[in-house]
Amino acid sequence: MSTATTLTFTHFVDLLLVRLYELEKELGPEKFFNLNAIAGQLREKVPTKWVFDAGKVIEARGLATCLFVMGGRVDAELTGEGRMFVEQRQEENRGIIGDYLRDPATFVVVSGQGHQADVGSPGATVSQSVREERRPAFELLDQVEEGIKAEQTLSPEEKKDLLVDLETIRRQLEKREPNRHVLASLLEPLSRVSSLAGPVANLITLINA
Amino acid sequence: MSVLSFPYQILHGHPSPMPICDVILLGPRGRTSVRALVDSGAVYSVFPMKAAEDAGIILMGGQRMSLQYGGSTEPGMKVSVYLLLSGRRHRADVVFVERLEFPYGLLGRTGLFAQYNEVCFLERLKTPRVEFRL
Numbered sequence: 001m002s003t004a005t006t007l008t009f010t011h012f013v014d015l016l017l018v019r020l021y022e023l024e025k026e027l028g029p030e031k032f033f034n035l036n037a038i039a040g041q042l043r044e045k046v047p048t049k050w051v052f053d054a055g056k057v058i059e060a061r062g063l064a065t066c067l068f069v070m071g072g073r074v075d076a077e078l079t080g081e082g083r084m085f086v087e088q089r090q091e092e093n094r095g096i097i098g099d100y101l102r103d104p105a106t107f108v109v110v111s112g113q114g115h116q117a118d119v120g121s122p123g124a125t126v127s128q129s130v131r132e133e134r135r136p137a138f139e140l141l142d143q144v145e146e147g148i149k150a151e152q153t154l155s156p157e158e159k160k161d162l163l164v165d166l167e168t169i170r171r172q173l174e175k176r177e178p179n180r181h182v183l184a185s186l187l188e189p190l191s192r193v194s195s196l197a198g199p200v201a202n203l204i205t206l207i208n209a
Numbered sequence: 210m211s212v213l214s215f216p217y218q219i220l221h222g223h224p225s226p227m228p229i230c231d232v233i234l235l236g237p238r239g240r241t242s243v244r245a246l247v248d249s250g251a252v253y254s255v256f257p258m259k260a261a262e263d264a265g266i267i268l269m270g271g272q273r274m275s276l277q278y279g280g281s282t283e284p285g286m287k288v289s290v291y292l293l294l295s296g297r298r299h300r301a302d303v304v305f306v307e308r309l310e311f312p313y314g315l316l317g318r319t320g321l322f323a324q325y326n327e328v329c330f331l332e333r334l335k336t337p338r339v340e341f342r343l
Contacts, residue, residue, distance in 0.1 A: 179335040180217055180226040188224040201221050208218045 007044045011096040013054045014089070015042060015107060017063060018097045020078050021086040032067060032075035036136070041108050048072065048136040049202055052209065058082070068209035071134020071173060134173055140203045141170055147196045154193065162190060173207075183207060213295045213341040215247070220312070228330060228339040229313055233293035234303075238265025240293070244313040247339045249328065251317030253287065254303045260314075261305045266290060268305055276304050278315075283308070292321075294341070299324060 007015075019038045024031070039051050055066040055074035063082035067075040078086075089097040100107050131138060148154065148162050165186045172178040172186075191200045217226035228247040233240045234256065241263040243256050255278060261268055271286035285304040292299045301320030322328050327342040 177335050180219060180337060181335075184219045184226045185224045187219060188222060191222045197221070204219050204221055208216075 007042070007046060009050060009053070012039075012042075012046050012050055013057055014096045015100060016054055016076075017058065017078070017082060018086050018089075018100055019108070020064065020076060021083060024078055024083075030077070032065075032077045035066075035074040035076050036072070043107055043109055048139055049205075051136070052206065069133060070178070070207055070209060071130075071138075072136030072206040072209070073133045074209075130174055130176060134206075137173055137203060137206045138170070140199045140206070141166060141173070143199045144190065144196055144203070147199065148193070151193060151195055162193070165189065178207075180207075211343040213297065215295075215339050217337040217339070226337055228337075230294065230316070230339070232314075232316060234260050234264045234266070235291040235293060235298075236261070236264025236266040238263070240264060245316040246311070246313050247328070247330075248315045248317055249322070249330075251315045253315075253319050254292075254301055254317045254321070255285070255309070255315040256303050256305055257309050257314065258286075258305045258307055261288070261290075266305075271305070274304060276306065278306070278310060281310070283310075289320075294321070 016035055016038055019041070020033055020035075023033050023038075027033075035051050035055055039046060051074050052068070052072055055064075055068060055076060058064045058076060059066040061081075062079055063085055064076040064078050069075070086097065089095050090101060092098070093101070096107075145163065145166055148159055148166065151159070154162070169183060169186050172183055187200060187204060190196055191204075215228065215230040218229040219226050220229070229244055230247060232243050232245045234243055241260045243260050245254065245256070253276075255276065258268065266288060268286040268288055271288040274285055274287050276283045276285045283306045285306040287302055287304045289300060290303050292301050292303075299321055325341045325343055327340075329340045329342065331338050331340065
């Protein structure tokens with residue numbers, strides 16, 4: 001799904017960091033928090049892939065330890081560097097972190113307990129279903145399905161075949177451990193359709209994570 | 210037994226998952242990530258020259274060599290460098306080439322495989338993986 005947003009990627013990353021900091025203060029350290037859930041609380045919706053990209057950036061900069069789960073779920077725990085990063089911006093009261101602290105409601109939709117975000121940790125019980133965990137991947141599959149249906153260079157038979165392949169990919173991703181041999185062989189014909197190349201490449205990135 | 214384990218990756222346009230891992234090349238200017246195929250048939254690792262440039266590795270003092278690679282013969286410079294594989298440091302000979310034939314480099318045997326008791330390709334698993342076993 002393409003999502004128009006005025007929020008820059010840099011601001012998005014900063015907002016994730018300040019929310020991680022707050023959650024850690026609220027719920028305690030040594031916990032991993034679900035970045036997808038945090039992103040879902042933002043007023044402005046961002047492209048699904050940004051969560052994965054943000055996790056990679058945050059980890060590369062040593063600001064958090066991230067766990068990338070197949071299907072697009074990213075859990076993160078702030079490092080000392082990450083805490084210092086947020087605290088420095090809080091003290092200087094600048095950037096989007098400063099704006100956020102002045103008026104959190106501008107950036108975050110708070111409902112019920114509000115600051116609760118899904119807590120995850122390696123080996124901890126994961127309450128979400130596999131489907132929910134891999135929601136970004138399933139959204140991409142929906143996008144690919146729409147793309148197949150709209151593609152004019154494919155015959156009805158070719159479309160039917162690809163839609164059956166797509167359904168098999170869905171079934172695989174509903175399993176706790178999908179078979180990568182099966183996924184690779186089914187994704188290859190899809191990647192040959194040029195209009196589907198983008199979402200298929202993004203899907204592969206999520207599966208490989 | 211300590212094991213470095215890398216699940217096979219799916220590549221865009223490839224019908225089979227492949228034993229590809231992210232290797233960090235260490236240099237005076239910093240670290241650069243290189244996607245590389247674990248290739249037990251390759252004597253040396255093969256990386257793009259751009260990676261050496263990004264990491265600040267000088268190739269001038271290296272050994273010029275021709276490399277049979279990807280169906281053609283590529284000129285390259287062999288240099289001994291430090292690599293990080295899953296956080297573990299290795300001294301390995303890498304041949305840097307101007308142009309990679311594939312969208313990934315190669316992780317060859319020299320300087321790497323000999324540091325492990327076994328390098329296993331576990332192909333029949335649902336999530337196939339390559340393991341470097343100490």
